[in-house]
Amino acid sequence: MNVCEFDNIAREVFAPIYPVIAEQIKQKTGITTGKCLDIGCGGGYLGIALASITELYIYLLDKSLEMLEIAASNISAAGLKTRMQTFFADVKKIPLPDQSINLIISRGSIFFWEDQQKAFEEIYRVLAPGGVAYIGGGFGSAELKKQIAARMEKDNKNWRAMMNKNIGENAPEAFTKILQNTKIAFFEINRDEAGLWILIRRRRDEM
Template identity: 35%
Template sequence: MAGERYYKQVAEDVVTRLKAGKILDLGTGPGHLPIEIARSSTAIVVVGIDLSAKLIEAAKRNALRAGLEKRIHFQTGNASSLEFPDGSFDMVISTGMLHMLRNPVKVIEEIYRVLKPGGEAWIYDPARISSQISPREWRASLSLRERLTFKLFQLFARINRPREYHREQVTELVSQTPFRTSEIAEQGGEIRLTLLK
């Protein structure tokens, strides 16, 4: 998780990859990523879900403030038992949620189920290894509001026994799911897992 520039960059990568269609953002928090995606493309509809009703309310307010509420749908939900039918999405994305999950394999199986054949999932998560950003540099990239939000997330994460995954552990998780094609990249202190259905 990081500042506004980070979400803009991820959104740009997403809209470069997917010209039109439907995207699901898992663990959307206050909705920064769906908002940036909707800003970058009018041909994409984004659905953002999160366990926290409070964060979903905040995400809805943020979308309204940005004037993008018609193209983004925020709802509470659990990534390990999604309410969507099989093959509903062209793409599934997630930033900073993987390490919080009690049952990541179940979540990756659910991602597989809701993706259309040929669909793609991008899962970004903090990496314990090869962090390239100093904590000071990272903090400087955040607005005051984002810093406060992050403090809240830290508190939440501590309660939920967070983990950070090594590359090998992520490979092992994916091997227990139906995904046969995956790629793991490390950049800017994060792991980016790409899964192809």
């Protein structure tokens, strides 16, 4: 799938989920100020939705320069140039200082990380005391997931199998094994009809 095709799907088919997931992130993490990092941001749609309901300064990270160009254009169109910026980097080597980010988010990119354990370790490295990472693959609600699946399955016969692999009933166990190999002190994995999310927290007294 080329960048334009990917962005068209994100902007059109997936458009309804970003405000819903942004609100869920706000409610479940309670973090509305400080610095946020969106990993595998694509066109920046989730980050922009989150910026619109919080006071967070948001970094958009992606390893595709073409996607970051789209994200930069979307930031400008949303009038958020003073509160958002893009980073060209890989999740395995995040170009930010230790314990510098209050909230880390990522929707969908986790399934494409080449080394998930290393990625989680990098995420934890930059997570500030009291910070939360909210990472996974969700659709906001079961109804939205159903609507999107109906559209995606028309053009992609492997869609259902891919979703079962990524967020199916066996996924929590697979992610648990990976996370247990890290030094992350606290994590939880939540899976329901709308998707799967991993929450990682760094305690305020943890250095």
